[in-house]
Each structure stands twice: as structure tokens, then as C-alpha cells.
Amino acid sequence: MSRERYRAAAAVLGDRAGTVVEDAVLDVEDGMIAWIGSYTDAPPYDGELTRLAGLVAPGLVNAHCHSPMTLFRGLGEGLPLDRWLQEVMWPREARLRPADVTAAMRLASAEMLRCGVTTSVEMYVYADAVAAAVHETGARAIVMAPLLAAPGWEHLGTLEEQLERAARQAAEAETDPMIEVGIGPHAAYTVPLDILGRAGELARAHDMMLHIHVAETEDEAAELEAEHGLSVPRLLAEHGVLGGRVLAAHCVWLDDADLDVWAAHDVAVAHCPQSNAKLAAGIAPLRAMLDRGIRVGLGTDGPASNNNLDLWEEIRLAAQLARLRALDAQALSAAEAFWLATGGSAAAVDRPDLGQLEPGRAADFCHVDIDDVAFIPVESPSDLLTHLVWSAGSQHVRDTWVAGRRVVADGVCLTVDEAAARAEVRERSAALAR
Amino acid sequence: MSRERYRAAAAVLGDRAGTVVEDAVLDVEDGMIAWIGSYTDAPPYDGELTRLAGLVAPGLVNAHCHSPMTLFRGLGEGLPLDRWLQEVMWPREARLRPADVTAAMRLASAEMLRCGVTTSVEMYVYADAVAAAVHETGARAIVMAPLLAAPGWEHLGTLEEQLERAARQAAEAETDPMIEVGIGPHAAYTVPLDILGRAGELARAHDMMLHIHVAETEDEAAELEAEHGLSVPRLLAEHGVLGGRVLAAHCVWLDDADLDVWAAHDVAVAHCPQSNAKLAAGIAPLRAMLDRGIRVGLGTDGPASNNNLDLWEEIRLAAQLARLRALDAQALSAAEAFWLATGGSAAAVDRPDLGQLEPGRAADFCHVDIDDVAFIPVESPSDLLTHLVWSAGSQHVRDTWVAGRRVVADGVCLTVDEAAARAEVRERSAALAR
Secondary structure, eight states, X not given: OOOEEEEEEEEEOOOTTOOEEEEEEEEEETTXXXXXXXXXXXXXXXXXXXXXXXXXXXXXXXXXXOGGGGGGTXXXXXXXXXXXIIIIIHHHHTTOOHHHHHHHHHHHHHHHHHTTEEEEEEEOSOHHHXXXXXXXXXXXXXXXXXXXXXXXXXXXXXXXXXXXXXXXXXXXXXXXXXXXXXXEEOBTTTSOHHHHHHHXXXXXXXXXXXXXXXXXXXXXXXXXXXXXXXXXHHHHHHTTOOSSEEEEEEOTTOOHHHHHHHHXXXXXXXXXXXXXXXXXXXXXXXXXXHHTTOOEEEOOOOTTSSSSOOHHHHHHHHHHHHHHHHTOTTSSOHHHHXXXXXXXXXXXXXXXXXXXXXXXXXXXXXXXXXXXXXXXXXXXXXXXXXXXXXXXXXXXXXXXEETTEEEEETTEESSSOHHHHHHHHHHHHHHHHO | OOOEEEEEEEEEOOOXXXXXXXXXXXXXXXXXXXXXXXXXXXXXXOSOEXXXXXXXXXXXXXXXXXXXXXXXXXXXXXXXXXXXXXXXXXXXXXXXOHHHXXXXXXXXXXXXXXXXXXXXXXXXXXXXXXXXXXXXXXXXEEEEEEEOOOTXXXXXXXXXXXXXXXXXXXXXXXXXXXXXXXXXXXXXXXXXXXXXXXXXXXXXXXXXXXXXXXXXXXXXXXXXXXHHSSOHHHHHHHTTOOSSEEEEEEOTTOOHHHHHHHHHXXXXXXXXXXXXXHTTOOOOOHHHHHHTTOOEEEOOOOTXXXXXXXXXXXXXXXXXXXXXXXXXXXXXXXXXXXXXXXXXXXXXXXOTTSSSOOTTSBOOEEEEOOOSGGGOOOSSTHHHHHHHHHTOOGGGEEEEEETTEEEEETTEESSSOHHHHHHHHHHHHHHHHO
């Protein structure tokens, strides 16, 4: 592939410092970023140049998601987490078939791509169907092979069978550069500890990500500790789950000692502020995590508990809740908040090849309209970043590229027939309700 | 004016119970709602019918705003409230001229109308300029005559002169059905108590709204109490400020006894969750206010501390923060959250003629696209309301009417040349920065 050059009004790099480059050039070669910087410093180029009136930003990385739950958006409104799972979600999910998951994931990918989200960590049943749908849309995903023993989930097979399937999927996925496979034991309250330990072994043996829900609600954390005499992080450490590439979702109810366990084992966190707020789980100790050097990314969680896949909303809410928890407007800066969804999320999901506009990383990026009132005024380049976090959002994303390929143009997803996808999900959702 | 009929896929009425009518008819006559209900029950009609593919909802009511601060959006990012006011905002505001305010208010009105916000409570300097700009855009506003003694604000004149001006503006505004004038003493820490008492007298004499900031930050509340030996609500009661049509913004740091003072004097509250979060002020006791029967509406606060005028974001955040404060997913329902921005806000700003789709109220309404993925699935009509609160937003508002007049069509504001308005605000903002 020859080099392609984009020239934009500005580039927000997605690094922790919040660097913004004015009059920026982004060069793409073989799906990778070959050069990024100021137009005046750009290397010689004699190809065609694509002018972008707005700013370019990295494709966002959604660090925790159950995207096919698009089928169940908004159902069980107002119930606490345990009742919502047991009374509304699990009975419906027991009726799910792979074709439902494919249809919902296809629509969810289109939604994410239109939002400028180019990578998601997917944890759901029928991982093959999830991976196939993502691949078809041109997005990237880290797809967890599920591991769950709960009523209604017997069709997943025994936990032994689930472990074997996970190992097989990991081996097969190595051929697809857009899809990575991990293993996703649901939680320490739904998967026996010995099986969790074996999942940890399997993950380390195959160098796979292990992704698990941890301490989402106060009750869950307290009940596990009462039963085992150890907090969830210590329990996981004790049973050999940690030590590999572990990503823990939520982590709302962790104390300082628990965070020390995370730091000691380099466990990363998928922070899901909107889900935690809607379901009244609590406010996770984000600032304390970051201060310990724990890798943190942002996740939407599933559209049934969010209720959409718009990661921009998580950026703003992460900053708001960190500030409210500390009663300190300096508790999370706009730059750090944006980094949490880009470079920070990429680090959290152990993918240093994604998440920032930097040579050598993947050419996953989006083009954001800055002509709107949300971007007035701009006194210094850093104001663009402030506006991205505090006044703009996914509605300002015009175009999205993944691996250098344009998948969204002027707000329209090019890889999915969205009208057809919507109609199919409506039908399948209605059928699952019966 | 003859009757006009709209037929929409559904109508969300904006009442506290969260009523949703499927296949709805909305009849408008002389700028008022003449009939609302199910198509099958609609009265005979032989005029032209306008079909709306989505749902109709009441125009939202923004209960607390400093819209012309569009000029200063995002500036002073990350500073605590006192430094942000004293170091960034007040020096710039001291250079403001009426033409700056007119230009900014015009653009802000366009932004709000595109979001489906049809009424705002405006508290800013040069109230005449604010009112004129709102009038020009076809929106409604309750415009506060300012009352403030602070460094940089000497151009407002003495407090005596400000009081006289407020009385004059109230008398003049009675001729404009779209603009109501109130009096807006900034706060108990910026206006002497005797002047606050006289503002209360003036407001009661003219039956004007009195709008004031109360207990936004912990320090402000504590310092006033330390100085006077009374909490801010008791202080205001003591000095004759209460008893009329009083709307208090923020009210983050009020305890039960303070809320009893509000209830006893029928003081309404403008709850501004996003501003309170961004500036790390705290989480207001919304549930406790509602449980006491205190009238509460939602406000965006100014775009310099929000940083936009999108009241839909306040709806979701109000629900999230109420649930987080209580750690209870039932602490605020989707229906109540939506009502807070519509019927609830209208009651809070003492305008029972606004905020709900009900015969006899003003025909202020918006048309929301429900074809998007954010509205999938719909199993029962109440799911539409759930989606409005949790997965949709202002980006789904297609058209807006105020007093029966269409002011936004397919996302474009018909009453403001937005490109010109943006250019003018950019220029004026840059000039004020110098």
C-alpha cells in the first residue's frame, strides 16, 4: 500500500499529557501511522492529500463491553444489579442463538464506529459469532471466550468444555489481525475458584488476556469476602488467576490494600462509570488507581446497563465522578480523561499498538467536526481537547478509519447496512421477549 | 389562527408519571395545545395533518443558565469555583458590552432550540440585550435583571440603581408574551443582606421571580454560616428574601433543616448536576428535596461551567447522581428524571403554562427521531421514555416548535443564521480575551 496523507485543522494525540498539534499531517502506510505532526515539519510527499476541516483523534478503545446486549437495551429499567441480571437478563439470554448475537454485534459495531470507537473488548456468549460480526464491519475487537456457570447458561457446556473451547478459539484467531481472543470468566461469584485458577493458567500459557468482573457492587464484594475471608483481589491472587494479562472490569469496591494487589500483579482496570451510576453500584476509586500506576481504560459495559455504546459519555462522566468523589476539580484533568479512552485504554487492554496517534501504531482514527458551537471559542490548542471532553461528543464524529480504511463517511457507516441491521435486531429482540 | 394537527408515532407527555401515548395526535391552536391524546380518540378534524415519524415531547425548560457565557466556554478548565470566577471569568466579564451579550445569547438560543429546549431562565448582565436576542430567535426566556456588587462589575451601577433598573424592566416586559422578567441577585456572598431583602420586597411587589445562587460549594455555605450564625436558607428567610416566587440555583450543601425552610417558603430549586460535577461542588440532595415536595427543575448553568446548553445531559446525570448518592437504582426513575426537565422544571420556574403536553399549555414541543439504534428495542411504550433518558439525547431532536411556530426543522435553526452567529461570537470572544 502506498502512503496516504491527511491534513487536518488539528490532531489530538491521545497521550496522557493531552498534546494537541495544530495544522496537523497524518501519514498512513500499510494500515499504520507512518508520520504525525505539524504540517510545517512534514516529510516530502507527492501523493494526493485529503483535507479534513476538523480535528483528528485516535480511535477510541472500549475496554469493557457486552455489545450484543443491544438486543436488551433498556429492559428492566430501575432494578438493582442482582435482580436485573436474574429476573430480566439471564432468562432472555438463555434463549439466545448465535444468529441473534451476530445481528446485534453487527449493529453495535456500526454504532461504535459512528462514535469513533474502533476497538472493543467483548465479553459475551457465542464468541465465534461476535468475532465474525466484528470482522465483517472492519472494526477491531478483543473477544473473550466466555466462562460461566449459572442457571440458564447450560448450553455453554460444562466449564471443562468451555475451557477447551477457549483454547481452541485462541489458536484459531491468531490468523486474523483484527480479532484477538481472550478468556472471560464472568466473575468470582459465578465461576468456581479452581476453574478461575485454571483459566488463569490457560491465559498465561497462550499469552491471552483474561477479563473478569470484579467488585462491581458492595454486596458482591462483601459476600465473597465473608465466604472466603479474603477480598476478591486477594482471592484471585491466591488462586493463581493473576500474573498474566489480566483486565478487571468495574473494581468499584476495592480498598487501598486491594489496589496494591492490582499494582503488584500489573492487573489493569476497565472503569465503567455510566453503568456503575445507572445501576447504583458506586463510584470507583479512579484517582487512587491512577496514582498507583494501575493501567485504567474506559468501558461502556453493555447497552442494557448504559444504555448505549457511546464511549464519549464515559470520558465526561469519568472526569465528573472523579471530581465529585474527591470534591476537587483537579482530581481528573480533561487531558487525562480523554487519554483514559484512547492511549490509556489501549495500555489497559495491553495493546500498545492502538489508542494514540503515533508512528508505528495502527491507523485507527476519527475526524471530528470543530465548526459547531461546542468548539467555540478556541484561544489555545488545548481548548480543543477541553471541548472534546466537556462540550462535544460522538455527534461531532464525522468519519472513522480502522487500519487506514475508512469505515464511516460523513456519519454513515460504510460497512454495515444500518437500516437492515436495525430491522433485524428489532425482530430478533421481539422474538427473544416471547 | 386555525387549528393545526400533528400525528406522531408517540407522545411523551412530560408528566411525573411518565405517560407515553402511542400513535398520538397533538392539536395546536393560537400557539396553545388544544388537544393531545391517542389518534383513535382524536376529535374530528378536516385540515391538513403533519405526520411526524418519531415521538413528540414537551419543549425542555432550562431552569438555570448564563447562556451568554458561550463566549467563555471551556476557559479556566480545572480550576475550583472561586479561582475560576475571580481569575478567569470576572476580569473578562468586566470588559463585556451589550453587543457581546446579544451575539452570544443569539447563538446560545439556537443551540438550545436545536436541543429541544424552548425556555430558559437567564441570569446575566445586560438583561435587555439578553431579552432582545431571545425574542429574535423565537424562544422563551425568564430573564433576570442582575443584582451584583463585585470587583469588575462597577459598570452595573450601584445596587440602588440596579434595583431601580430591575423594576423598570419588569414593567416593560409585560408586553412581550415570550419574555418574563425577574430579579437575579447573584448570591448571599456577593450582595449585602439588606439589599437582598429589598430585592425580595421588589420581587413580591411586582410578582416577579427572584432567582439566586445558594450553597453551591461547601466553603461558601460554611463561610456564610460562620459569619452570620445561620445557614443560607435561614439567613434569606430572616432577611425577608423568601415568601415570593423564589428559585434557588444549586443548593448542593443544604441539610434537612435547610430543606424544611425551602418547603415552608415554597422555594423552588434549579438543580445543575453537570456544573456541580465539573466544578467539584458536590451532589445536591435531589431525592430529599423531591420527598419534601420541593419544586425542582434542571439547569445547565452557563456554558463556561458545563460546557454546553444540552439539557438532555442533565436529565441523565441527575438520575445517575441521585442513584449514586443513595446507592439505590430506584432513587430516581427514568420517568421522574425526564419530568424534572419538562413538567417539573416548568413548575419550578412557576410556569404551569409550559413543560407538558396538555391542553391549555403552550405548544412548545420537539420531534425526536426514534429510528436510531438508541431506540431499539421497544417492547412497551414506556421503553421510549427509558430510551429518551438513558440512550438518546439532543442529537435525536429533529424539529422544535415554540408557541406553535416551528423554529427548528430537520436539525437546522430557522430563526438564526448559525454560521454568521458562530463567526460573530468567535470574533467577540477573541476580542474579550485581549
